[in-house]
Amino acid sequence: MAVTKTSRRLRIKQHIRNKVSGTAAQPRLSVFRSNARIYAQIIDDEQGRTLVSASSIEITGKDKKGVNVDVAKQVGQSLAQKATTNGISRVVFDRNGYLYHGKVKALADGAREGGLQF
Numbered sequence: 212m213a214v215t216k217t218s219r220r221l222r223i224k225q226h227i228r229n230k231v232s233g234t235a236a237q238p239r240l241s242v243f244r245s246n247a248r249i250y251a252q253i254i255d256d257e258q259g260r261t262l263v264s265a266s267s268i269e270i271t272g273k274d275k276k277g278v279n280v281d282v283a284k285q286v287g288q289s290l291a292q293k294a295t296t297n298g299i300s301r302v303v304f305d306r307n308g309y310l311y312h313g314k315v316k317a318l319a320d321g322a323r324e325g326g327l328q329f
Contacts, residue, residue: 224308231305232256240290240302240322240329242315247276249283249314251290251322253302263297265290283314284321291325304329 233239233256243250252264267278270285294302302322309315323329 220308222308227305227308231303233303233305237301237303238262238299239305240327241305242307242309242318244278244307244309244314247278249278249286249318251286251318253290253294253299262299263290263293265293278314280314280317283317284324287318287321287323288325290318291322291327295326300326301328 231239233254235255235257238253238255240251240253248267250264250266253262254260255262265286267282267286269289270282271278294300304319306315311319319329
């Protein structure tokens with residue numbers, strides 16, 4: 212079987228998820244990045260519920276596609292603002308198999324600036 216980017220990311224994702232799990236006290240901040248958008252959600256794995264979510268659609272609108280580092284940072288700040296409104300201050304970061312670089316790092320930095328601790 213050929214190793215593609217997607218299969219490699221999914222293999223790395225499984226290794227991460229074996230170690231990282233969200234609880235009610237410290238939920239998991241999960242990132243998903245596509246070519247056109249970036250999404251982030253805070254998840255309580257014990258109950259299997261998404262507590263808070265944010266995406267680049269909220270920032271740029273449905274018509275404009277494409278995400279840069281600035282938009283990713285704004286998504287992180289938006290997520291942090293929603294999380295603090297819901298009483299969430301500490302999370303565990305799940306990069307979902309993506310490299311901690313560029314847009315994923317910008318989203319994490321924006322969430323930290325917004326007040327989340329991880």
